[in-house]
Amino acid sequence: MEKRERFASRLGFILISAGCAIGLGDVWRFPYITGQYGGGIFVLVYLIFIFLLGLPIITMELAVGRASQKSIATSFNVLEKKGQKWHWMGYAGVAGNYILMMFYTTIAGWMLAYFYKFMTGQFEGLDTQQIGQVFTDFIANPVEMTIWMVITTVICFGICSLGLQEGVEKVTKVMMVLLLAIIVVLAVKSMTLPNASEGLRFYLMPDVNRIKEYGIWEVVFAAMSQAFFTLSIGIGSLAIFGSYIEKERSLLGESINIAMLDTAISLIAGLIIFPACFAFNVDPGQGPGLVFVTLPNIFNSMAGGRIWGSLFFIFMTFAAYSTVIAVFENIISFGVDLWGWSRKKASLINTILIIVLSMPCVLGFNVLSWIQPLGEGTGILDLEDFILSYNLLPLGSLVYVLFCVTRYGWGFDNYLKEVNTGEGLKMPRMLKGYLTWILPAIIIVVLIQGYINVFGK
Structure with a gap:
């Protein structure tokens, strides 16, 4: 039995854990949803749910x-009582990490590809329609997409194979510090554009009319699921x-640091996107279009756009890679915990495996685009995202909650003792009722409403 590796520093742990949470959802989804659901009020509700949920x-x-x-593959085996079946959750957790990487590596590859395209000046002199066409052509080309996905997978597993301190921690620390620096520079640049104040008003001022338009429940649910x-x-x-x-440190304080860092990145991303969209009179729409069509158009019309565009996409690459490295670290630990593999062996086998597993997502945009699993206009990526986001994440969270608070699992006293071991903020015992009854109910609501949103429309 090898001794468990350790982080070299507390900062390393916080940055890497936050890096795992900070991903494309922060930049891709958050600003758009904020604008859609009434700006400042939505942000407030979202912050409440980050803390409650x-x-x-x-x-x-x-x-x-x-x-x-241990990792999720065997952690329940260690803590459950004899004869209990919580360890089955391990399989779902392992599956969840693999499914996440089946589509995340592809999108992380897009970020790197766009950084390369900006840096090499491929957008210079293109008009609005041609910039849109670049993205259309890119996802229609399975070979190009596969190359970027493979580069992403190899780089990130390569970093993990160097070890926790030497690879994961060293590289992620540098990436996260650069990410924070770049995002601040971009936000300052964006807020000094002409007409930026309109964008800030749209983003941060509460808009009661939008809330009336959607209804308060939909706003609350959107905030709840985004927090989740x-x-x-x-x-x-x-x-x-x-x-x-x-x-040495209690876990509540550390969790607050992780959540705050993640939330700060989301909020600052909005400070980049909305002022820029309003300065150039563009709709801050959702998803791939925003990042790969709208923003390149904006950078193109700015002085020094090639530099700003390159900076933005290297920031996006770091945001994506920090998640990929964190999840790869998990995937490697499955091999180590379950079968006693060495880190190098687990890295090599999984590099090949993830590349193979990522191919359906890549091909879903082109060769296999006739497969529309969730109805017209959906692709393989949507199916993978649905399995993960609407099923495994909420169900997995429910299992964690029930395992930690009920006497049928690990038990509230054991959980409380572990959370409160060390210096720092303590989890109050009086929250037991909330954690036992209300929190599971909220998760079940997220689960059901998610299904209604996907299938009930």
């Missing part, structure tokens, strides 16, 4: 990881980092 579940993942010293998905909780992708930390 996200925080307790982060503490649970970290507590299970730290107490068991942005932290990628439920498949143990944070639990692994719990298993790498000492017992």
Whole structure:
């Protein structure tokens, strides 16, 4: 039995855990949803749910990881009582991490590809329609997409194979510090554009009319599900980092640091996107269009656009890669925990496996675009995202909650003791009722409403 690796520093742990949570949802989805659901009010509701919903579940993942010293593959086996079946969750967690990487590597590859395209000046002199065409041509080309996906997979597994401190921690620290620096520079640049104040008003001022238009429940649900998905909780992708930390700090304080860093990135991303969209009179729409069509158009019309565009996409690449590296670290630990593989062996086998598993997503945009699993206009990526986001994340979170608070699982006293071991903020015992009854109810609501939104329209 090898000794469990450790982070070299507390900062490393916080940055990597936040890096796991900070992903494309922060930049891709958050600003758009904020604008759609009434700006400032939505942000407020979102922040409330990050604390009500996200925080307790982060503490649970970290507590299970730290107490068991294992990844999700075997952590429940260590902590459950004899004859219990919680360890079945391990299989779902393992599956969740693989499914996430089946489409995330592709999109992370897009970010790197666009950084390369901007840096080499491929957008210079193109008009609005041609910029849109670049993206259309790119996703229609399976070879080009595969190359970027493979580069992403090889780089990130390569970093993980160097070890926790030498690879994952060193590289992620640098990436996260650069990410924070770049995003601040971009936000300042964006807020000094002409007409930027209109964008800020749209983003941050509460708009009661929009809330009336959608209804308060839809606004609350949107905030709830965004809080849920942005932290990628439920498949143990944070639990692994719990298993790498000492017992010097209580877990509530650390979880707050992770959640705050993730939320700060989301909020600052909005400060980049909205002022820029309003300065150039563009609709801040959702999803790929925003990042790969709208923003390149904006950078193109700015002085020094090639530099700003390159900076933005290297920031996006870091945001994506920080998640990929964190989840790959999990995937490697499955091999180590379950079969006693060495880190190098687990890295090599999984590099090949992930490349093969990522192909359906890549081909779903072109060769296999006739496969529309969730109705017209959907692709393989949508199906993979649906399985993960609407099923495994909420169900996994529910399992973590029930495991930590009920006597049929690990039990509330054990959980509380683990969370409160070390210096820092303590989880109050009086929250037991909330964690036992209300939190599971909220998760079930997210689960059901998610299904209604996908299939009930």
